[in-house]
Amino acid sequence: MRRSTAPNPRSAVRRAAVVVMALLAGLVLGAAPATAAGLAPQPLSVSASNTNASVTSTGSDCTSGPLTETRRVTGSQSVPAGVFSSLPSQLAFDLPVLVGPTQAALRGSDARVTLTNARGTLTLALSSGSCAAPSLFNNGTNVSGSGTWTVVADTTAGNSYRQATGSGTFTLSTGIAVGGGGAWTLQLLGTVGVLQPTLAVTHRAFWGGPFNYLSRTLSVEYRIRNTGPGDAFGVALTDALPTTPGVTRLGPVPQTVGAVPAGTEKAVVVRYRVCGIAAIGCRFTADVQLHVADALDAGGAVSVQRTVQVPVSPVP
Known part of the structure; x- marks a missing residue:
């Protein structure tokens, strides 16, 4: 006479586990990367002009050389969508221009241009010449010439341009007569890379x-x-x-x-x-x-x- 086989409790547990896993299978989260490949630095080409330059005069801190005065020039201009990202942006500058009778200079330590939109702000440091070797031209009422720029490091949370890098060249022409309403033009060329x-x-x-x-x-x-x-x-x-x-x-x-x-x-x-x-x-x-x-x-x-x-x- 054949003996009856008792249910195997381990088999029952296994079957229950299989059923539970099947029920949950459609709900389990699984991760898979979809990486945007590292992108090369993007070209930056911005041209702006206006007649809203504001100019103040202060003493020069050059200890030697031909530059005897500082003309602080500020101004701004809107930048249309598609020039600096797909968003409309605002260009603004604050340029302490070191001036002499016929020459001028900009120092990267304090000459700034900003490009701002809803995503954040990119800040550029402009440099051209020095106290001892100025490279911009001054005709008495207008300073013009070219130089270089670099991106200023920024780690501000929420700024999408944080930790950006880049460099390039600029061309500048601006009135330096003290007061307001001076004409200016600024062109920026180079490359910028963002996170x-x-x-x-x-x-x-x-x-x-x-x-x-x-x-x-x-x-x-x-x-x-x-x-x-x-x-x-x-x-x-x-x-x-x-x-x-x-x-x-x-x-x-x-x-x-x-x-x-x-x-x-x-x-x-x-x-x-x-x-x-x-x-x-x-x-x-x-x-x-x-x-x-x-x-x-x-x-x-x-x-x-x-x-x-x-x-x-x-x-x-």
Whole structure:
């Protein structure tokens, strides 16, 4: 007579664990990098002019040489969108011009130009000549000439141009008559590099109710996180196309994500028509395609493959 076999408690535990894992499979977050490749420094070309220069006179701190006075010249001008990033910006300058009878100079230690928009401020230090060897020309009422500029280091939190680097040349012409309403022109040429964003994508699959479960309409939330040092702008989900047969992407695509500052994330949801109720272990791979740009709007397309496990239950 054959003995009855008692249930194996360990097998029961294993089966229960498998079921629980399957139920949760569609909800587990998984990370995958979608890195914006390191971008080369971007060209900077800004030309501005106005008649709003304000000029004050102070004594020169040059201990020797032909420069005997300082004319502090300030002014500003709006910069249209597309010149310094895609945003309208404001150029402003504060230039202590060291002047003599026929010559002038700018020191990088105190001559500043700023470019400001909603993303932050980029500050440039202008330099041309010195007390002993001036390189700008002074005709008595106007100073003109050229020199070099470098980006001033900045670590201000929230400034998307923090830790930017760059250098170039400038051409300047400005009135130096004390008072206001002086005419000026300034041209900046060179390159600027800003911190780069790096995107990582996680996902969560869910049905969103019994009707969607029965119609096999699955929702996948893609969470787009910026793990890089630089802020991301113009982020968009251009597609999340399944590469597995039998699965149809319903959309919506594309979707605008917008700005994703460093250390933050945003989410979008894409729906799919997936395998039937009777299917066991249903999963599919989605090619998540993104567009991303840095604070100067330089960037492009990145993509990452995500494997989505279809939940076996219409809950939670």
